[in-house]
Amino acid sequence: MTVAVELIINQLKQVLLEEQVSTNETVRQLHGKDESHHAMSLPDIVVFPRSTADVSAILKVAHAHRVPVVPFGVGSSLEGNAIPIANGISIDFSEMNAILEVRPEDLLVKVQPGVTRSQLNKELKKHGLQFTVDPGADATLGGMAATNASGTTAVRYGVMRDQVRDLEVVLADGSVIHTGNLAAKSSSGYHLNGLFVGSEGTLGCFTELTLKVYGIPEFVTAGRAVFNTVGDAVSSVTALLQTGISVGRVELVDEASIQQANIYNDTVFSDKPTLFLEFHGNEAGMHADIAFATEIFEDFHCLSVEFEHDNAGRNKLWEARHSLAYAYMHAHPGKKLMSTDVCVPISMLAETILYAREQLNTVGLAGGIVGHVGDGNFHALLMLNPDDAEEQAKADRFNEHIVQYALLRGGTCTGEHGVGIGKMRYQATEHGSSLAVMKSIKIALDPLNIMNPGKIFSL
């Protein structure tokens, strides 16, 4: 431990309790990685704030000494977003996990950043309400806002950015701002909510979030539509979306991924390209939507459509979909997960997925494709041996090909995982001259570059 680090620890212990500051090796290791294949890098110090005032005090110390600061939720990020690559202080928000206020009449909830998605939904259920963003992992809401997470329900309810009504943010110098208000819409001043959501800790630390919630729909039905080819499955979704039918979820799981799901979950789903579906609404309207959707699937040579009308069947179906990343990890012990994350205009989705499948076969890595096909976002899940440089290089080349393919078609290199470390190399190509605008905003708000430095872009 260097003298500088010792000095900072002493200063932190003056503003926090002894037990809120850790340099324990195991604790540092837990904060040096996420769920991705990216290399571990340890923070020098891990702190556990219990209030906005704590976070502000931590930032003031860091700012005075120009020490890097990285916010940390549960470490479920997939692009190294929370890895402290420049060391410094990891701020763990697990002790700021209170649900501060539920406002059923306003369909709003105010939470601290360490609250997890499932914790929030458990509380909301008492009020007949739900929080709709569902990235699979039981991430914290602070982390989900930082990466603009989304997942299976974005096709109906939108992404994390669409749910954020207000953030309390501690800026690099320790000052505290609010980015919004409680009104459903506003044309007052610049849209700071949108700017801070997805900024991956590079502009400030979130200490409170006010989020939109929704009534639990009267009727929900989930189902599976099985197709002969991925092309047919995706094309049927494009046709479905154009009709304006309100789909709750629509997910593609390819052949290889169905096989993994069956092994991991002990299910017996037919191992063909499958759409996992959900419809919501009033009973009459939902049945009309399902009947219309079934007709469209049949136009695309669907082999079977089956719906689950009870909760147990529905939960089993979505559990199989959501555990897919873990199913792959389980089947490949010792290997690490790499997930591509491009999102393309819907009209380009079928050809992009076919291209990805073809490239996956060519490169010869184990993996499958799953996707939020209603949004044009899909993931190729690859399992890598982290010590095999050749395998890593192959996977990087594969990722590169998919990203370039997507960018040429008006897409983005990351639909929901964020840039972190893994997508930095594509930022110049994707954003062109607007990258300079982003950098000028970063410099204006964090001139010392202490907030999660070296993420999204280099200055």
Next chain:
Amino acid sequence: MTVAVELIINQLKQVLLEEQVSTNETVRQLHGKDESHHAMSLPDIVVFPRSTADVSAILKVAHAHRVPVVPFGVGSSLEGNAIPIANGISIDFSEMNAILEVRPEDLLVKVQPGVTRSQLNKELKKHGLQFTVDPGADATLGGMAATNASGTTAVRYGVMRDQVRDLEVVLADGSVIHTGNLAAKSSSGYHLNGLFVGSEGTLGCFTELTLKVYGIPEFVTAGRAVFNTVGDAVSSVTALLQTGISVGRVELVDEASIQQANIYNDTVFSDKPTLFLEFHGNEAGMHADIAFATEIFEDFHCLSVEFEHDNAGRNKLWEARHSLAYAYMHAHPGKKLMSTDVCVPISMLAETILYAREQLNTVGLAGGIVGHVGDGNFHALLMLNPDDAEEQAKADRFNEHIVQYALLRGGTCTGEHGVGIGKMRYQATEHGSSLAVMKSIKIALDPLNIMNPGKIFSL
């Protein structure tokens, strides 16, 4: 005309055609006002670009000479947003009015900023599509993006910011950026779409917009629900929203406003507080929604509910709602319109509207209240004699009271009209320390402060 202005005109004529540069007094007067009560202020020069290259060339000249630049659509803004209060150059986008591309499969359209809402919808209808943001006025899409306009359909489809997938923007120095891409979602880099939408020309000029469009719903029914009191009408909407029923539009028109509408449109609507409604969807679902909504209205002592099942009846109903501002203007020749625009959390809406009505009575000005009650946004429409300082002072006090009432309840001073000149005085109270963040972004992107200077906030 000063020597400096002549120099600039000469430089502009070197990069544009003679006919694209005007100093004609009438032309300048047309660009020195909007539809609000705010005082006229003339630009020195009006230019009519025909391409992004033209706009870039204009900005380069303005930048070199530190001349203020104000973008201008059709002048339908309501807070002086497009009035060149520091004179300089007004950029009129009426000659950049091409619909560049319709992508039905992607539910996207690319337009130039001078395209109006009705022009776009006429074209989209051929494809069975619609653009959903409807502020009443036939504004340009560039102007609507600049103020983050919304209107009657926001409760279902969201506001202007929710529709913008990408903007081409010319920055203060004449450089050109894109703020987004064609994908339905992205977690790549900072969210510049959201930042530029609502920036009211203070960060750059929009030269192309890529916007979301929607399929025209299978069934649409409009109707009116008449109540004894404004309180009952608004409370019924709060109850309706909580059920999660998907309402297409829900507008409050108070007694005074119904009277104006009847005179102006030759309608015979009962002069009681009324909700104007629209429901969309498949036939079965829509009828179930309407039946459920009717039950809720009856719980709140609704006097009558009537639905229009044909296009003509529906159009007549919405025409009456949309022409209300003009109805007030028509009834008060020589007077000018002032419209409040607060938006509050839904739970606070009934009491805020009642407070506004009470204040309107107290202050003794002619006016009525209409509102996008599904969003918590409403307008008190006042008619002012612009030469009567006392009347103006009364109206300003009234506006001030409503805004302070809304801000104390977590609301915003402007739900959809933008800040312009009229809401600048409330920015510090509303945004607190985040106002400094907004200013630092403005300074980073427009250090010479030539982009619509003196709007939103003073530097």
